Amino acid sequence: MNRLLVVSNRLPFALDSTGEDLWTVTPATGGLVSAVEPVLRERGGVWIGWPGIAGKIPQGPLAEATRNAGYQVVPVALSEAERDEFYYGYSNEVIWPLFHDLQNFCNFEPAYWQAYKQVNERYADAIASCAQPDDFIWVHDYHLMYVAQALRERSASTKRSALTFFLHIPFPPYDIFSKLPQQQRLLHALLQFDLLGFQTRRDVRNFLQCVRRVMLDAKIIPRRDLQLIRFEKREIRVGHFPIGIDFDSFESGARSDTIAKKSQQLRDTFPGCQLILGSDRLDYSKGIPERLRAFRTALERHPELRGRVVLIQVVVPSRVEIPRYHEFKQRIDRLVGDINGRFSTSTWLPVQYHFRCLDREDLLAHYRACDIAFITPLKDGMNLVAKEYCACRIDQDGTLILSQFAGAAEQLKAGALLVNPYDIEQMADTILKAFCMREAERRTRMKRMRRIVRDENVFWWVDSFLKAGAKLARHSLGASKKRPSAAALQKAST
Numbered sequence: 001m002n003r004l005l006v007v008s009n010r011l012p013f014a015l016d017s018t019g020e021d022l023w024t025v026t027p028a029t030g031g032l033v034s035a036v037e038p039v040l041r042e043r044g045g046v047w048i049g050w051p052g053i054a055g056k057i058p059q060g061p062l063a064e065a066t067r068n069a070g071y072q073v074v075p076v077a078l079s080e081a082e083r084d085e086f087y088y089g090y091s092n093e094v095i096w097p098l099f100h101d102l103q104n105f106c107n108f109e110p111a112y113w114q115a116y117k118q119v120n121e122r123y124a125d126a127i128a129s130c131a132q133p134d135d136f137i138w139v140h141d142y143h144l145m146y147v148a149q150a151l152r153e154r155s156a157s158t159k160r161s162a163l164t165f166f167l168h169i170p171f172p173p174y175d176i177f178s179k180l181p182q183q184q185r186l187l188h189a190l191l192q193f194d195l196l197g198f199q200t201r202r203d204v205r206n207f208l209q210c211v212r213r214v215m216l217d218a219k220i221i222p223r224r225d226l227q228l229i230r231f232e233k234r235e236i237r238v239g240h241f242p243i244g245i246d247f248d249s250f251e252s253g254a255r256s257d258t259i260a261k262k263s264q265q266l267r268d269t270f271p272g273c274q275l276i277l278g279s280d281r282l283d284y285s286k287g288i289p290e291r292l293r294a295f296r297t298a299l300e301r302h303p304e305l306r307g308r309v310v311l312i313q314v315v316v317p318s319r320v321e322i323p324r325y326h327e328f329k330q331r332i333d334r335l336v337g338d339i340n341g342r343f344s345t346s347t348w349l350p351v352q353y354h355f356r357c358l359d360r361e362d363l364l365a366h367y368r369a370c371d372i373a374f375i376t377p378l379k380d381g382m383n384l385v386a387k388e389y390c391a392c393r394i395d396q397d398g399t400l401i402l403s404q405f406a407g408a409a410e411q412l413k414a415g416a417l418l419v420n421p422y423d424i425e426q427m428a429d430t431i432l433k434a435f436c437m438r439e440a441e442r443r444t445r446m447k448r449m450r451r452i453v454r455d456e457n458v459f460w461w462v463d464s465f466l467k468a469g470a471k472l473a474r475h476s477l478g479a480s481k482k483r484p485s486a487a488a489l490q491k492a493s494t
């Protein structure tokens, strides 16, 4: 088994200074960490990433934080300016909104691209400094799309390793992608990987369409499983690998006595009500205001729901330093206030709103206790909350209302009630439909979804990706001599 070398923007925890020589270590939340951490913990390997603080990294607290991780951690340091222009800038003001089809939220500041390349080069240096020839190098997500190009320009030690990449967020269609000033340079950089993984068929289709339109020298050869691209005398494989969750750990967690007790306590707090759950990172792509508006419309149009449903909306603080996120939170606060102000009675508060991260036990208790999960991102790579909800419904009951634009819809459409998150009235009526659904139908649907979530879990995801990578490693080894020169790559990147 080759050593796994995972590279992502963030490490699975964040260091924070609380005074001179005082540090706190907070576990990171978010889909990438939830998925990749259990895999590295089980099979060991190396995780390269940024520990979340600008400037010098304190070695003592880092060693302390990683002592029992089960894998080696290699930190990458970023200065404040780099964090601002690479992380907040190009990654989160350009790529994130654009790839979620929200181009009006983009700030195409030209200086961001240089910072993006520079920081990607830093990650490439970190890889080059610790990679061994047979390592499986697996780069993750939209912050690091330039890493393979940077590596090919510099590193001798990775010559024999296959370079692979997985994009956790969606890949947009050509009409949206073509707004990106660096469209050609970015595609060129992505085509320096040997294997490119996307969440869904839709993303693969979009990516190939962009390659076809922008990279006129690339030849796409359609295949049944992994698509093949011939470019600059190399072969690149492209496939969809829908990310999963650690099903057994969620299911057995939800079965425990502690969670059973907590879940019952939660239900007892709202007697006679069906509980609807929304749980998201604070992000405009997650469709939280649209969901609140749909809930408000449901209470307006269907008075029979009043006093009979409660929406528990958990919003996990995220990227709060970015002004747009701060304004976005205020919008959510106002909507919650409006709904509760208009509809609450002396015994019923329609929206229970938590602006914090629940601990794992509370999260599982919420999944187990809630009758309906209401998950309506405007666009989402996958959405693990939807899968975690199914895994925790050990009674095989519960209804999932899911955005048709979440990657998870491709796998869960046979069981979920799919909605268009921009259609407030349709979502409102779907709440009523879920509220009225008979037990037999709920169970049939939930069983279908649980089967998929169990079978296509996170270990299945890793296996299928590694298998695809293992096949191609042999090809790349042969092909490596034919790779373009560093000078040619340099020319294409500027």
Ligand code: GDG
Pocket: 029, 030, 031, 032, 034, 035, 168, 169, 243, 279, 280, 281, 314, 316, 356, 357, 358, 359, 360, 363, 380, 381, 382, 383, 384, 385, 386, 388
């Ligand atoms: C990106 C893509 C893709 C949520 N609330 C709490 C909490 N969470 C955890 C969930 C879940 C994770 O956060 C969120 O994962 P998502 O997949 O929903 O979303 P992103 O963070 O945007 O992840 C996404 C994912 O990468 C993986 O490829 O699915 O499309 O955007 O695991 O459990 N965790 C805790 N308390 C909470 O209140 N502890």
